[in-house]
Amino acid sequence: MTTILDFEINTQSCTRCGDCVSDCPARIIFMHENGFPYIPVEKEANCYRCQHCLAVCPEGSISIHGIKPSESLSLEQGFPDPAKLELLMKGRRSVRRFQEEPLEPGLLRRLLEVAWHAPTGVNSRQVLFTVLDSREKVAEFREAVMKGLADTVAKNALPKGREFYGGFLKLWQEKKVDILFRNAPHLLVASAPATVSTPVPDCLIALSYFELFAQANGVGTLWNGLAKWTIDDLLPETRECLGIPADHVVGYVMTFGKPAVHYCRTVQHGPALINHALTK
Numbered sequence: 001m002t003t004i005l006d007f008e009i010n011t012q013s014c015t016r017c018g019d020c021v022s023d024c025p026a027r028i029i030f031m032h033e034n035g036f037p038y039i040p041v042e043k044e045a046n047c048y049r050c051q052h053c054l055a056v057c058p059e060g061s062i063s064i065h066g067i068k069p070s071e072s073l074s075l076e077q078g079f080p081d082p083a084k085l086e087l088l089m090k091g092r093r094s095v096r097r098f099q100e101e102p103l104e105p106g107l108l109r110r111l112l113e114v115a116w117h118a119p120t121g122v123n124s125r126q127v128l129f130t131v132l133d134s135r136e137k138v139a140e141f142r143e144a145v146m147k148g149l150a151d152t153v154a155k156n157a158l159p160k161g162r163e164f165y166g167g168f169l170k171l172w173q174e175k176k177v178d179i180l181f182r183n184a185p186h187l188l189v190a191s192a193p194a195t196v197s198t199p200v201p202d203c204l205i206a207l208s209y210f211e212l213f214a215q216a217n218g219v220g221t222l223w224n225g226l227a228k229w230t231i232d233d234l235l236p237e238t239r240e241c242l243g244i245p246a247d248h249v250v251g252y253v254m255t256f257g258k259p260a261v262h263y264c265r266t267v268q269h270g271p272a273l274i275n276h277a278l279t280k
């Protein structure tokens with residue numbers, strides 16, 4: 001009987017197949033002399049909390065961390081058709097024209113919850129999604145950013161090589177053309193504590209999950225390097241204004257919303273760059 005992990009075996013249904021033992025990446029599950037799997041108390045601290053034991057058990061006999069296998073999604077129907085997934089991956093586009101209306105809160109929540117399933121190094125699961133959930137909030141944030149940019153330009157303090165931001169400011173001030181946020185109704189920042197093993201990859205993978213699931217749901221997304229640099233480098237006070245914890249690394253920024261553009265076909269990229277290493 002374990003204490004911290006709440007590792008429980010349904011001894012009625014467990015067939016003692018040992019799949020949980022073989023699949024545990026931390027190698028902390030063993031077969032007890034009574035024939036059932038168990039985790040020695042002294043090994044509990046090594047658990048990744050990955051739930052592979054729960055996921056792999058053919059009989060659904062394992063629960064861990066209080067999580068019941070009956071509440072997991074079944075994978076017995078297989079994954080989506082690869083041809084459809086290929087179409088999504090090739091057909092997804094950077095969207096820079098958005099409809100006025102925001103996403104329904106339920107859809108926004110679902111996109112984030114699914115993106116939250118992205119893998120993280122050592123299963124740290126520390127990616128924080130900071131989201132602006134309405135057009136009004138994006139407008140308020142844009143005002144703060146444009147004011148900061150205007151102050152920087154007035155002081156002639158734009159860093160070398162970033163002078164073009166002055167042009168973005170002018171376009172906004174004179175024509176209300178928004179190159180930074182593309183007039184999107186939503187903004188998403190993925191950040192993670194600098195102390196986890198892989199903060200930036202964790203954020204980028206989570207945003208890639210977000211993007212693909214968003215586009216599958218008819219939501220347009222844009223990886224937004226201009227906004228990222230503005231928030232993270234040029235105007236760090238806007239990071240605070242968004243409530244991003246000071247000990248976090250900003251992985252990336254994405255703008256998104258219902259698209260006001262429809263793409264009819266995929267673009268075409270040439271063959272992938274592949275280095276077939278160690279081939280004679």
Ligand SMILES: Cc1cc2nc3c(=O)[nH]c(=O)nc-3n(C[C@H](O)[C@H](O)[C@H](O)COP(=O)(O)O)c2cc1C
Binds near residue numbers: 092095096222224
């Ligand atoms: C890391 C990254 C940063 C990007 N930053 C911006 C940006 O700041 N503004 C923008 O309009 N597009 C940005 N893009 C979009 C690229 O320009 C776009 O992916 C590229 O032109 C190809 O178009 P596609 O995504 O529709 O295939 C960025 C893309 C990536 C992957």
